[in-house]
Amino acid sequence: MSDRIGLAVVGLGMAAKPHALALKNLQDQIDVRGCYARSAEARVEFCKTYGFPEATDVEALAHDPTVDALLLITPPNARLDLISLFAGQNKHILTEKPLERTTEAAAEIVDLCAASNVSLGVVFQHRFRAASEALAKLMDEGALGTNRVVRAEVPWWRGQSYYDEPGRGSYARDGGGVLISQAIHTLDLMLSMTGPVAAVQALCATTPFHRMEAEDFAAGVVEFESGAVGSIFASTASFPGDAESLKFDCDNGSASLKSGVLTVHWRDGRVETFGSEATTGGGADPMAFPYDWHKSLIADFATAIRAGHPPRVTGSEALHVHRLITAIEASSRSGQKTQVVKG
Template identity: 50%
Template sequence: MKLAVIGLGMASKPHLAALKLLADQIEVVGLYSRSESRRAAMAAETGWPAFDSLQAVANSDAQVVIVITPPNARAELVQTLGAAGKAILMEKPVERDLARAKALVETCEGFGVPLGIVLQHRYRAGAEALADLMASGRAGKVLMARVSLPWWRDQGYYDTPGRGTLDMDGGGVLITQAIHVLDLMLSLAGPVAEVMALTGKTPLHQMETEDFAAAGLRFENGAVGSVVATTAAYPGGAETLELECTHVALKLEAGALTLHWRNGQTETVGEVTGTGGGGDPMDFPCDWHRDLITDFAARVQAGQAPRVSGRDALRVHRLIDAIERSARTRAIAQVEAEA
C-alpha cells in the first residue's frame, strides 16, 4: 500500500510515528505542507520525500492520502484528491460546521472515493471491548449515558493563530476535543433525539469560541444522558464515558473499561494511558493511530467501506450542531435526522 501525507503540523505527530511502525506494510511516497520550510524539515527528519505541490500528490502513485490540515483548508484538497481517485483518511472534524461537512462527504461520494475520519478513540482496547459487549447484547439496553471531559489547555495553545476560532476550527472544546468521546458515545448508545445545552467561555482563556459546554440529552431509544466538556480544568484529567445498562454499569476512563455487573461481579479491560487532556495535547501513544491506519488501508485494498466513514462522522457533527443551537437559543434543540 502506497500512502502520502498532507499537513505536517502538531496533529501529524502520532500519524508519522504510526507510519514508522508500519514501514513493513505501508510505503510513504511523500509528505506535503504549504510551508516549504516545514515540508523540508519533516522530510529530513523522517527520511521520506516531500512533494512540492498538491497537484504532485494527486499525480503520484499514492493509493491513500492522509489529510491532517486544519478544517478550513480541506475543500480544495478533497476536490483535487477525489478527482484523482485517491482514498482519503482525514483528521476530525470533517469540516467546521455541519453544512460544510455534508458538502465534503458528498464530494467524496460523487467521486466514488473512500473517505475515512480519524476518530481514534474507537480503537482503544477498552473501547473495542465495550463495542463487542454492546454488540453481543449481554449489557442489555442503554438507560443512561454520561460524558465528562475535564481537559486543560493553556493560553499558549489558543494563542496559535486561528486556534479556537470559527474561521479555522469551527468552534472550541466541542468540535476539537469532545468530538472523540461524543462519537464513541453515539457509536455505542445510538443516536440522540434532542438536547438542552449551555456553552461559554471562562476567564481562564482569551479565545473566540467556547472552552466549556454542558448538555442534557434524550436519546432516540428513550435513554437520557449528560455531557460536560471543558479545556479549563487545570491540570487536566482523563475523559470518561459511563453507560448504565439493563445488566451492567460501564465506565470507560482513558482507555480502561470497568464493568460492574448487577449481580455484583466486576471486570476490567484495557489500561489507563495518556489522553492528551493535560498541558501537552500530544501526550498519548500512537497505537490507536497505527491500528486505525492499518484498518483503513486493509479496507481500501479489500474494497470495503471505512470503519468510520465521512457519512458515519456526520452523526457527531449533527449532535454538536444541536448542542450549539440549543446554547444559542436557550431552548431544547432537535438533532437533525439522518438522511
Template identity: 50%
Template sequence: MSDEQGRFAIGVIGAGMGAKPHALALQSLADSINVLGVYRRNRTELDSFCAAYGFAAAESYQALLADPRLDAVLVLTPPNAREDIVAAAARAGKHVLLEKPVERSLAAAERIVASCDAADVKLGVIFQHRFRRASKFLAEAIAEDRFGRLEAVHLVVPWWRPQQGYYDQPGRGTVAQDGGGVLITQAIHSLDLMLSLCGEVSAVTAMARTTRLHQMETEDFVAAGLEFANGAVGAMMATTANFPGGPESLTLNFAEASATLTAGNLTIQTRAGDTISEGEASQGGSGADPMAFPFDWHAAQIAEFAEAVRQNREPQSSGHTALRVHRLIEALMGSSNQARRVRI
C-alpha cells in the same frame, strides 16, 4: 495502484502539530503501508518534518495525486483548508483519510462527504478513541447484548488547554480556522465514541460558554442533557478550563451492568456482582500537551482504513459516521444559542 512491493501507498498533506502521532504510526506500519511523500506549503518545516521521520518530501500536492501508485491521501491540515484538497483527491480517484473534524461546519462536512460519494472513493475520519482496546471490548459486548438495554449515559471531558502557547496561537479557537472550541476540537473524540456505542442522540438541551480563564472567540465549557433515539437519557460536560486536566470518562448504565471508560481503561460492574476490567495504561492529551498520547490507536485506524479500501468496504469510521457527531455538535451549539431544547 500500490507500490512495487504491493504495499498500500499513501501521501500525507499537512505536517503541523497534530502530525506527530500519524508519523509515528506510519513508521510502525512501514511493512504494509508506504508513505510516497509528504506535502506542506512551508518548505523549511516540511524538510525538517521529513528528515525527522524519514519520509520523502513531495514537490506539490498535484505531483502526489499524479503518481499512479498512490492509493490514498492522509489529510492533516486545519479544518478550513480541507474542502478543495478533498475535492481534488476525489477527482483523481484517490481515497481520503481525514484528521477530525471533517470541516468547520455541518454544511461543509456534508459537501465533503458528498464529493467522495460522487467520485466513489472511500472517506475515513480519524477518531482513534474507537480503536483503543477497551473501546473495542465494550463495543463487542454491546453488539452481543451482554448487559441488556441501555438506560443512561454520563460523559465528562475535563481537559485543560493554557492561554499562553495554545489559545494565543493565531487562529486557535476561532470559527474561521477551527469552526468552534472545545466541542469540535477536543470533545469531538469522546462524542464520536459515545455515539458509536450508544446510538444516535435525538434531542439536546445545552449551555455553552467561554470561561474567564481564556480569551478566545469560541466556547471552552459546555454542559448538556441528552435524549437518545433508543430511549436512554444522558448528560455531558466538556471543557478545556479544568486545570491541570483529567482523563475523559464515559459511563453507560445498562439494565444488568454499569460500564465506565476512563481514557483507555474500562471497568464493568454487573448486577450479579462481577467486575470486568480491560484496557491499557496511557495518557490521553487531557493536559497542556495535546499530543501526550500513544500512536498505536492511530496505527490501528490507518491499517483498518487501508484494509477497507482493499476490500472495497466502508471504513469503521467513515465520513457518514462522522456526520453524526457534526450534527450533534451543531445541535448543542444551537440549543445554547437559542436557549431551548433542539431536536436532531
C-alpha cells in the same frame, strides 16, 4: 494496486506526530510517497525526522499514479479544496477530525467523495482502543442489557498559549472550540455505542481562563433515540486536566471507560476490567498519548482500500457527531431544547 498502499500526507503540524509514528510501524502495508506542507521548513524538518520523502508540489502529488490515498492532517478550513483535488484524481481520503467546520460543509465532503467513488475515512482513533472495542463487543452482544443512562465528561485543560496560535479556537479556522476540536472524539465514541441523539438542551460559554472566540465550556442533557437519557460536560478550562470518560448505566451492570481502561460493575457483584491505562492528552500537553490507536485506524483504512469495502469509521458516520455538536450550539444560543437533525 500493489500490496502496499501508496500514501500522500498533507499537513505536517502538531497533529502529524502520532500519524508519522504509526506510518513508521506500517511500512509493510503503506508506502509513504510524499509529505507536503506549505512551509518548506516544516516539510524538511518533518521528513528528516521521520525519514519520509518530501513533496514540494501538492498538485503533482495528487496526480502521482503511485499514490492511492491521501492522509489529510490540515486544520478544518483547509480541507475541502484538497479533498476535491485528490478525490478528483481517484485517491481515497483519510482525514483528521472534524470533517469540516460546519455540518453543511462536512456533508459536502461526504457527497463529494461519494460522487468521486472514493472511500472517505475519518480519524476517530478512540474507537480503536482495546477498552473501547471490548465495550462495543459487550454492547453488540447485549451482555449489559438495555442502556438507560449515559455520562460523557471531557475535563481537559489548555493554557492560553495553546489558543494564542493564530486561528485556534476560532470559527473561521477550527469551526468552534472545545466541542469540535477536543470533545468530538468522546462524543463520536459515545454515539458509536448508543446510537443517535434525538434532542439536547445545553449551555456553551467562554470562561475568563481563555481569550478565544469560541467556547471552552459546554454542558447539557441529552435524549437518545433509544430512549436513554444522558449528560455531556466538556471543557478546556478544567485545570490541571483529567482524562475524558464515558459511563453507561445498563440493566445488567454499569460500564466506565477512562484512561484506556474499561471497568464493568455487573449487577451480580462481579467487577471486570479491560484494556490498559494510557494518557489521552487532557492536560497541558495536547499530544501526550500513544500512537497505537492511530496505527490500528490507519491499518484498517489500508485494509479497506485493498479489500474494496468501507473503513470502520466513514465520513457518513462522522456526520452524526457533527449534527450533535450543531444541536448543542443551537440549543445554547436559543436557550431551548433542540432536536438533532437526522441524516
